[in-house]
Amino acid sequence: MSDILVYAETAGSAIHPVTFELLGKAGELAERLGLKVSSAVLGYNISDEAPELIYHGADKVYVYDDERLRDLNVISYKNVLVRLAREIKPEIFLLGATPWGRSLAPRIAAALDTGLTADCIDLQISEDGRLIQVRPAFTGNILAYIETTSKPIMATIRYRVMKKPPRDPDRRGEIIARKPEGIDEEWVRCLGKISEKRVSLADAEVIVAGGRGLKRKEDLRLLEELAGLLCGVIGVSRPLVEEGWISKDHQVGFSGNVVKPKLYIACGISGSPQHLAGMRDSNMIIAINNDPSAPIFRYADYGVVADLYDAIPKLIHSLTEAMSREGRSSRRA
Amino acid sequence: MGQEFRIIVLIKQVPDIEKVRFDVDTGRVDRSSAPGETNPFDLHALEAGLQIKERFGGSITIISMGPRQAESSLKDALARGADRAILLTDPRLAGADTIATAKALAATIKKLGRFDLILCGEKTVDGDTGQVGPEVAELLEIPHAAYVCEIREVTRESIKVVSDMGDKYLYELKLPALLTVTRELNSPRLPTLKGLLRAKRAEIEIWTADNLLEYASIDQLGFQGSKTRVTKVIIPGVEHRKGIILRGDDAVKKISEVILREVLRR
Ligand SMILES: Cc1cc2nc3c(=O)[nH]c(=O)nc-3n(C[C@H](O)[C@H](O)[C@H](O)COP(=O)(O)OP(=O)(O)OC[C@H]3O[C@@H](n4cnc5c(N)ncnc54)[C@H](O)[C@@H]3O)c2cc1C
Ligand SMILES: Nc1ncnc2c1ncn2[C@@H]1O[C@H](COP(=O)(O)O)[C@@H](O)[C@H]1O
Numbered sequence: 001m002s003d004i005l006v007y008a009e010t011a012g013s014a015i016h017p018v019t020f021e022l023l024g025k026a027g028e029l030a031e032r033l034g035l036k037v038s039s040a041v042l043g044y045n046i047s048d049e050a051p052e053l054i055y056h057g058a059d060k061v062y063v064y065d066d067e068r069l070r071d072l073n074v075i076s077y078k079n080v081l082v083r084l085a086r087e088i089k090p091e092i093f094l095l096g097a098t099p100w101g102r103s104l105a106p107r108i109a110a111a112l113d114t115g116l117t118a119d120c121i122d123l124q125i126s127e128d129g130r131l132i133q134v135r136p137a138f139t140g141n142i143l144a145y146i147e148t149t150s151k152p153i154m155a156t157i158r159y160r161v162m163k164k165p166p167r168d169p170d171r172r173g174e175i176i177a178r179k180p181e182g183i184d185e186e187w188v189r190c191l192g193k194i195s196e197k198r199v200s201l202a203d204a205e206v207i208v209a210g211g212r213g214l215k216r217k218e219d220l221r222l223l224e225e226l227a228g229l230l231c232g233v234i235g236v237s238r239p240l241v242e243e244g245w246i247s248k249d250h251q252v253g254f255s256g257n258v259v260k261p262k263l264y265i266a267c268g269i270s271g272s273p274q275h276l277a278g279m280r281d282s283n284m285i286i287a288i289n290n291d292p293s294a295p296i297f298r299y300a301d302y303g304v305v306a307d308l309y310d311a312i313p314k315l316i317h318s319l320t321e322a323m324s325r326e327g328r329s330s331r332r333a
Numbered sequence: 334m335g336q337e338f339r340i341i342v343l344i345k346q347v348p349d350i351e352k353v354r355f356d357v358d359t360g361r362v363d364r365s366s367a368p369g370e371t372n373p374f375d376l377h378a379l380e381a382g383l384q385i386k387e388r389f390g391g392s393i394t395i396i397s398m399g400p401r402q403a404e405s406s407l408k409d410a411l412a413r414g415a416d417r418a419i420l421l422t423d424p425r426l427a428g429a430d431t432i433a434t435a436k437a438l439a440a441t442i443k444k445l446g447r448f449d450l451i452l453c454g455e456k457t458v459d460g461d462t463g464q465v466g467p468e469v470a471e472l473l474e475i476p477h478a479a480y481v482c483e484i485r486e487v488t489r490e491s492i493k494v495v496s497d498m499g500d501k502y503l504y505e506l507k508l509p510a511l512l513t514v515t516r517e518l519n520s521p522r523l524p525t526l527k528g529l530l531r532a533k534r535a536e537i538e539i540w541t542a543d544n545l546l547e548y549a550s551i552d553q554l555g556f557q558g559s560k561t562r563v564t565k566v567i568i569p570g571v572e573h574r575k576g577i578i579l580r581g582d583d584a585v586k587k588i589s590e591v592i593l594r595e596v597l598r599r
Pocket of ligand 1: 210211212213214236237238239251252253254255256257267268269270271272273274275278288289290291294306307308309373374458
């Protein structure tokens, strides 16, 4: 029986959570298409992680645990995965649409001479059993439905759009340790990680985002206070990063982070297509803007036409009051 | 110092995304509604090339595949300081997906002969894929680094770059190599008056599929060579939003209730 192959991304020693989401989706597709789910994990000291892939849906895990795979070397990783794909000939090959996944996948696709669909947000099966890949294009303005005519069908899938399957430690599968071949020590050398991401917007449940409606860098504190209250993090539109007010980790949008929090509060952000591309799929969007014609209002569940310098302090006040009332009443209960 | 440092920059002309009209009902993208401009990320790739050329001497060749009107983006690149510009334009190259695009570009590069560095944008604003660069690198069997936000050091043999993949990594690549660059890398210069005059006189070389046949067969190119097909396009509406607009004194109170109800209680 042939496979759906899921690349298990590791950064350091931990498996990137997008992998589990992919395994969940792969399991669903495999059942409908009569396939099995395989996964490949590459890195150093990662063998202990392999059972997790089985608990989340893999039937077979190929483990390449080698010191020479400690760093993310695109040529080595490509060589190993291309060899595996040539050997097991998967029908479908999925990778996370993380920056690393989006750098690695196209090399593999070109080597295998197959089609690759970037940054998918959905995978569907047509009535006649073909895989349909859905992805945004034109800076997020359209959704394209794509079919691949070659094998394997390759796609990178956005983080947090597929559901993570429940972990089932009773699930059984096969773990196959492999020696990597095709290690490159000549063309690319990773000289180390030079800085860590300071925030992970993609993982945030609540994002309070500020744009050019803010007058000074110091005013970001206002948003920090609101974010703190909601256990959220700060996001920004691109101009604030360009001004040097905050690091790029916080940027939401086409050339920043794509996010899907439970709540996105956009303060003083107009709603350019490039910003919307990063947040339009948030579960709930609230916009605060003093211009009633700002495009962001068309994408918001709730729009507040107000000066943010007036509205946000009031909102903080109102939330604080309500929360302390909550606290009192829940103590009583 | 031996041979000149040869830089290739891959540039695509794209519609100005703020002006394109998207028809929600028919799912049609009306490209003619918007003027073409150079993919914004590619201007940063060009700027990186210009800065390296300033230090090392050498030459910059621009390659673009697209319709005839993409010539204006190539003229613009010449005006900013590029030396040579090639436009691949041919109905047989049209309708290419990323792999077919990469094959045409790689064939062009092979035909040009020796090169040291290829620069691309992180992605295009119409394709949004970021795949063409790494695919070209694979086809040419050279290393690449993606999301390059800093170039630390360039020598004749190698290049050190910072790749922004959330966490930032320092990589050393042996040349020839390919980089895809982010907008943080630099601020693109504008064309100079002298550059504009030079560009006006300069010839854009027009190549067709016939120029590539040594390195790619016709069935690898264009729509025919594509391995993916767009079967449907939809323009997502915003209907699923409540679209409740609030003003005045009560607005904040209502919002705070909504936040508490929907987010904190779950
Ligand atoms: C290739 C490319 C990639 C890009 N990538 C991104 C990206 O990833 N992310 C991104 O955000 N942008 C990106 N941009 C930039 C984008 O085009 C916009 O310029 C940017 O999003 C605008 O940011 P803004 O909404 O904060 O500013 P503006 O558009 O200037 O809007 C400011 C808003 O604040 C409101 N306002 C002003 N004062 C107040 C007040 N006191 N109270 C309340 N409201 C107030 C105004 O009414 C206005 O609507 C990109 C652009 C390009 C070309
Ligand atoms: N038709 C094209 N002609 C020249 N370069 C291109 C073309 N398409 C893509 N590129 C290059 O590849 C990069 C990534 O494009 P994409 O994969 O379409 O997102 C762009 O920023 C360009 O540098």
